[in-house]
Amino acid sequence: MSDETRRGFDLDLRLVRYFTVVAEHLNFARAAAALHVAQPSLSRQIQRLEDTLGVRLLERTPQGSRLSAAGVAFLPRAQELLNTAGQAAFEARAAMPPGTITIGYVEDLVITPAVRDLRRRHPDAHVHTRHLDWDETRALPEHQVDVLVARTPLPAPADHLHVTVLYDEPRVLLVPASHRLAGKESVSPGDFADEPLLSCAGMPPAWTGFWLLDPRPGQDPAPPAPMLGGTIEDKIEAVADGRAVAVMPADDRRSTLRDDLATIPIEGIEPCQVAVLSRAIDRNPLVAHFRESAKNCLARDTTRARSR
Numbered sequence: 001m002s003d004e005t006r007r008g009f010d011l012d013l014r015l016v017r018y019f020t021v022v023a024e025h026l027n028f029a030r031a032a033a034a035l036h037v038a039q040p041s042l043s044r045q046i047q048r049l050e051d052t053l054g055v056r057l058l059e060r061t062p063q064g065s066r067l068s069a070a071g072v073a074f075l076p077r078a079q080e081l082l083n084t085a086g087q088a089a090f091e092a093r094a095a096m097p098p099g100t101i102t103i104g105y106v107e108d109l110v111i112t113p114a115v116r117d118l119r120r121r122h123p124d125a126h127v128h129t130r131h132l133d134w135d136e137t138r139a140l141p142e143h144q145v146d147v148l149v150a151r152t153p154l155p156a157p158a159d160h161l162h163v164t165v166l167y168d169e170p171r172v173l174l175v176p177a178s179h180r181l182a183g184k185e186s187v188s189p190g191d192f193a194d195e196p197l198l199s200c201a202g203m204p205p206a207w208t209g210f211w212l213l214d215p216r217p218g219q220d221p222a223p224p225a226p227m228l229g230g231t232i233e234d235k236i237e238a239v240a241d242g243r244a245v246a247v248m249p250a251d252d253r254r255s256t257l258r259d260d261l262a263t264i265p266i267e268g269i270e271p272c273q274v275a276v277l278s279r280a281i282d283r284n285p286l287v288a289h290f291r292e293s294a295k296n297c298l299a300r301d302t303t304r305a306r307s308r
Helices: 003-008 013-025 028-035 039-053 069-094 112-121 205-212 232-240 253-257 285-297
Strands: 058-061 064-067 100-106 126-132 147-152 161-169 171-176 246-249 261-265 272-279
Touching (some): 013 028, 013 039, 013 058, 028 039, 064 069, 100 285, 112 126, 112 285, 147 161, 147 285, 171 232, 232 246, 232 253, 253 261, 272 285
Parallel strands (some): 100 126, 100 147
Antiparallel strands (some): 058 064, 147 272, 171 246, 171 261
16 A cells, blocks of 8 residues: 555544444434534534545434444444554553653643642653643543643543642623623623523533523523534634623633623622542552642632642
């Protein structure tokens, strides 16, 4: 096989994994929920895989989906490929020299002071960092990172994780600068009860409910808003366009880069939390050392770092 032909069959393992989950459920909505991704995004990723292979893997029907002949042939090989890749990753990490750690951090969170402190305390350690999107917290249980700094609640199950809360972070309402509430010192959920709130499709109910303030005590659910399957930047653009409002973490500064948006503190709701997460069973001593660095360098006086 020529080099050109080999390059034509390079596969994205993430897309292969998506296909195996769709093949298991034979329903894009259920597969999207299992993968914690938006259904439109999942459909696009499967299309990308089909385009790469040059075959149709799934046939869409009114009753759901079914494997095509090519999909039936591809599925066992895809499962074998994922198993082999997982074993290869495990063996590679097991062969890493002692004193190696990969620290993941989500979206706009800044971990530099804690990383710098860890490197100062352990100058011979190999300390790596990896930036993740908000919905990539599975990188921790899947052993792609050793420790993770993220906001809770997570958009993926937190089973078998050790959680150290660094600080509470208030939530704010993001509105267009021309909005009737822009300029107020603070608002309560009742002040925007009739406003559609943006969310992301295909996410777990607990995560979606937290950012939609659903259920609201003594109030009906918010009116429906466009369901987004993209990035936080997509959400910010939709708010600026006047299609809806959104609840955001107070310290997310991406919205402040635009003069057509305004943020308003929300009273009477619980904050989100910034936390250090690690696997409940992890023999890497640098994980505990990083947790200490994070508590020393990232925790705030308003919230004493605590573990659970």
